[in-house]
Amino acid sequence: xxxxxxxxxxxxxxxxxxxxxxxxxxxxxxxxxxxxxxxxxxxxxxxxxxxxxxxxxxxxxxxxxxxxxxxxxxxxxxxxxxxxxxxxxxxxxxxxxxxxxxxxxxxxxxxxxxxxxxxxxxxxxxxxxxxxxxxxxxxxxxxxxxxxxxxxxxxxxxxxxxxxxxxxxxxxxxxxxxxxxxxxxxxxxxxxxxxxxxxxxxxxxxxxxxxxxxxxxxxxxxxxxxxxxxxxxxxxxxxxxxxxxxxxxxxxxxxxxxxxxxxxxxxxxxxxxxxxxxxxxxxxxxxxxxxxxxxxxxxxxxxxxxxxxx
Numbered sequence: 001x002x003x004x005x006x007x008x009x010x011x012x013x014x015x016x017x018x019x020x021x022x023x024x025x026x027x028x029x030x031x032x033x034x035x036x037x038x039x040x041x042x043x044x045x046x047x048x049x050x051x052x053x054x055x056x057x058x059x060x061x062x063x064x065x066x067x068x069x070x071x072x073x074x075x076x077x078x079x080x081x082x083x084x085x086x087x088x089x090x091x092x093x094x095x096x097x098x099x100x101x102x103x104x105x106x107x108x109x110x111x112x113x114x115x116x117x118x119x120x121x122x123x124x125x126x127x128x129x130x131x132x133x134x135x136x137x138x139x140x141x142x143x144x145x146x147x148x149x150x151x152x153x154x155x156x157x158x159x160x161x162x163x164x165x166x167x168x169x170x171x172x173x174x175x176x177x178x179x180x181x182x183x184x185x186x187x188x189x190x191x192x193x194x195x196x197x198x199x200x201x202x203x204x205x206x207x208x209x210x211x212x213x214x215x216x217x218x219x220x221x222x223x224x225x226x227x228x229x230x231x232x233x234x235x236x237x238x239x240x241x242x243x244x245x246x247x248x249x250x251x252x253x254x255x256x257x258x259x260x261x262x263x264x265x266x267x268x269x270x271x272x273x274x275x276x277x278x279x280x281x282x283x284x285x286x287x288x289x290x291x292x293x294x295x296x297x298x299x300x301x302x303x304x305x306x307x308x309x310x
Contacts, residue, residue, distance in 0.1 A: 054281035104190035
């Protein structure tokens with residue numbers, strides 16, 4: 001086909017307009033997402049709306065405005081619980097972002113394909129454990145009497161299990177548990193994102209004299225920035241829901257850890273020990289607001305949903 005014939009075909013196609021959509025494609029799409037939509041409504045939208053209703057009413061269903069929020073904020077346990085959560089989040093997010101990106105870059109640039117596949121599998125194994133199982137593993141590791149690394153704990157001056165679970169140590173311990181269980185999956189994701197960078201771009205950087213670390217800092221990390229932001233948002237959301245780990249540590253330490261160490265624990269105490277579901281809902285709404293605010297800032301500042309070329 002000559003160039004002139006190709007132009008004629010293109011012009012005739014433009015005049016005819018786009019090809020008609022086959023019937024049934026739209027229905028198939030709706031059916032495909034129907035299951036997720038039902039679950040989202042049942043376990044996401046409706047519970048959230050009901051939480052707002054409880055947070056704005058009292059136990060008799062009377063509208064009370066912001067009284068429930070004022071009550072929980074004035075609780076002496078509210079500020080320590082949120083402070084603990086924020087300290088833990090700072091440690092968790094910084095460690096996660098730095099080490100996950102570093103390990104993914106090293107796997108992408110330094111390891112042979114077969115070796116990197118083995119390491120990615122090993123990194124992912126801890127993520128297969130449920131949260132409760134992970135905490136139990138770490139309880140075993142942190143007890144100087146039975147831990148296989150008890151010499152490390154002893155060298156750090158931690159002679160007893162009670163000393164290990166001192167309140168000042170909890171953010172670090174919880175960060176280690178979270179990183180051990182959650183980082184492996186994100187390493188796999190970041191490795192996949194790095195593999196999407198065209199080889200031509202990396203080759204051009206090498207031809208310009210960029211070494212491995214310069215290439216990582218100036219080329220690879222900026223090109224996977226949106227994935228890093230997405231990981232940060234998801235990790236932040238997970239961190240604000242901290243409950244199982246401190247709850248089990250509180251039980252294992254025979255009460256040495258506060259039962260209201262995290263906001264979710266405080267909401268649990270409100271709901272199931274004090275019978276105050278309205279106060280528990282107010283704490284949940286505050287956590288939701290914190291998560292949405294952080295996610296909104298990250299999305300806007302990073303242009304997470306910006307389309308290419310727009």
